[in-house]
Amino acid sequence: MRKMFALLSLLVVFSMALAACGAPAPAAEAPAVEAPAATEAPVEEMGPASQYIGSGMLDGNGIPSDFFADVHIRKAFSYAFDWDIFIADVLQGEAVQAYQLPLAGMPGYDPEAPHYTFDLEKSAEEFKLADLDHDGIPAGDDPDGDVWTTGFRIQMLYNQGNTTRQAIGEILAANLGTVNELFSVEILGLPWPAYLAGQRAGTIPIMSAGWQEDIHDPHNWYQPYTTGSYGGRQNMPADMKAQFKELLDKGVSETDPAKRDVIYKEMNQLYYDLVPGAILTAGISHAYEQKWVEGRVYNPIMSGDYYYPMSKTAEAKDPTIFNNVTFGDAETLDPARVYDTFSGEIVQNVYETLVFYDGGATDKFVPMLAESWTVSDDGTVWTFQIRKGVKFHSGSEMTPSDVAYSFQRGILQGGTSSPQWLLAEPFFGAGMDDIAAVVDPEGSVYDDRALMQAFDPAALVAACEKTKAAIVADDAAGTVTMTLAGPWGPFLPTIAQTWGSVMEQKWAVEMGAWDGSCDTWQNFYVSEPDINPFIVTNGTGAFKLDHWTKGEEVVLVRNEDYWREPAKLERINIKEVDEWGTRFAMVQAGDVDITDVNLEDTPQADKLVGEVRFFNTEANAYDPAVPLCSIDETKIGVEKFIACAAGETGTGGPLRLLIGRPNILQTVIIYNFAIK
């Protein structure tokens, strides 16, 4: 017994000693994180701390910290990426080179946009035009030597396990070595915490950054990559940011799609000329469903699937029970906080928004909970006529007050991990990404409920009043009037997503949510799932949540009192099976109607395909299904699948494949202008 106590006290003392040794690390980290705010222009005398730039000087053994500040270097790197090999070998043909950030179906999309191609000669030319020693003479002609004669050494990082990011680095490294044998790029895999820390500290010279759009709008692409998060990560110079910001603000405040198209095409040109990043690829869809599934809407901007129009033909085992087997799990069911696809799918089917997508179209909207809407001439005042006779699952009737409450609650809840920044910007102005910015423009209360609660009460009430004044309900007239800070082009796409869902105020307050008073809103600021697990639902949607057994399944049941014709499906089982082998067994056994398949597993699933729907880029929709006759393994991507000629019978497989639609995820290599 005594020995045990002795051992334990030794253990505790040892741990304390360990921790004491570890403790100076936090103190040392703090000045390093604050330094980026102090330094403005990239200056090589700062003595960068980054360990990924070799010697930190232009001596062939490293790079100076302002390496990527030279536009010719950025261009040279962009010409050195081999898109064909990347798409064919790494992505198995299931991607296309993205010429610009806007996607098909949005203003600014331009199949003829200026873009970089794989051209090692042009890359060499650009390197020779660079002037890294700042003596005014391009590197190709510089008698004192510059990057072309000294060469460089740099490390490109990826987080361990991410083979795509690794492959991107390796392609770049191989090609740069071909351009000039003195150019050396090492690919280095970091454990996840180190990668995150390096990215936050600004020490990573070059990295690949993917983005999945929140709304189908060019603003949601250009903002992150210029003035937003990625632009910040790149330490983009202030004057370059200002150039982008000018066009960004112009584009977002323009409501005429034709005029926006012109502005974003200008932006494409600017991004091409300044090349802060090399745009890589946009993936294409490769989705499966059982042949007996009908009515599936394939809209990439929706969160997962929309079950209302779906049904199963009579040959299915249980035609009214739908089985979606997938991986992952939901995080929360609070519409104001949901920011991932799994939770989003549940909210999208259980709750509804004022407007929604017209079937598979990403740029056309139809009335949902709003019957109609008008916009003032200056584009700032939106008046929505709210539909009558719509009931929540609790039985109460939806009123305009519920609509106003839902939007106000979301904005006042805020939080940088939530999607509320997409609503804060239109209501408070571009750049205002959280209610915290309204309360304290100095930015001291971001993400901190305690600090927010302790802040000047007058400012708190003022921020709440401001929010309430911007979203006004008139129950008698049946309208909700939203007053934006300025005209906002992407407003409809923004409120069509899950964060625009309508909740019942009375029910929410009963569940412990904000009561609508400007004296208490700060007590609900930043409601993360761990302190506020919001796992109950009450929407107006065609389905109700039956139960969510964490880690196992989510089950939705039909809402028989839906305001439209009730859904054809009675029950939706969303089963969580992380293991692909097990999911595949379930597909073969016929227990699964749709499932998600990772790219590397598609060859296995392809063997069960009997019908194919190819995506038609001109029509921006899928063609009708055709029987599949064979799969040509010598080809990659869409060409692999050979449809039957007239008269041929297909493979007879049970699955239908939908292939070829560019999805909403693009990857860009971003350059760090001022490596710390």
Add this chain to the structure above:
Amino acid sequence: MLTYIIRRLLMVPLLLFGVTVLIFAMLQFLSPIERSALYVRDIPRNDKAVEGIIKRYKLDRPMHEQYWFWLVGTVDASTGKRAGGILFGDFGYSRTGAEPVATLIRNRFPNTLDLTIWAVAPVILVGIWLGVQAAVHQNSIIDQAARIFSIVGTSFPTFVFGLLMLMFFYVKLGWFPPGRMSDASSIIVRSEEFHTYTTLLTFDALLNGRFDVFLDALRHMAMPILTLSYISWATFLRVTRSSMLETLRMEYITTARAKGLSEHDVIFKHAQPNAMIPVVTLAGFSVILLLGGVVITETVFNYPGIGQAAAIAAAQLDVITVLGFALFNGLILIVSNLVVDVLYAVVDPRVRLS
């Protein structure tokens, strides 16, 4: 005996506490940003989110403050609710489980316990019986077959065996589906008439008189139990066989035979009880392994036990959850070891009297 048990049990909280302090200390080597990485899966879309996480979990406070919060949690000024604090039973929030770690364990453990209870008989008893048969019929066809069977069983990866079972029993025959229970049973279990007494599905089904749910639960457990059995029989067979062979060579066995006892009595009344001591150790370890959650089997058959939850947490670097599971497994290990020690005393009178 009683004092021995009480002393061993008193050690449990102290040992566990020491482990948690050690892990807490090791985590302090990372900077606040690096520690915030444990709360997110990929680089957040909004760069300010990382600072938000650091603030929320107080990752940049001095070490002793963090330790204090970790022990007793924080109280929200407006609601008076306490969040966190392992002394209050809050082991943190599981990002991968979407619920507090303690709740996650409480929800998942009964499933694993259910599986263990129903696996004990097939795994241990049949394994022992096979070993006894092999030893008794030494060097006969039965013995050769048993030894080949045990070699194949030990070398067969659980993963492959599990998938083969899925292909054959589920896809081809449709007898045993993966998962915990079918849709129909799920509806019954969730209805108001079904009362939860033990949280173990099979026993609750029996206690509620729902034989259909009971059979359905067993049907879903059939493949995991078969897989676990096949892998474990190999080891049980060999250990029992060698222990039995050794015992059968003892002089008192010859004496028993000389006394004229029937072969059945010689083997099952005299030889087998004495051969059981090393087998008890193995059985104890097997049960401990089962209770800890058999990760691969649970993952392949989508059985929602603590093994599957721990594997998902580990794969996604959810350290808080993994830490919670480590503590829980530690607790199981210590208690199970104690049970095995007591069992020794029961099985072997020599231990009891010494």
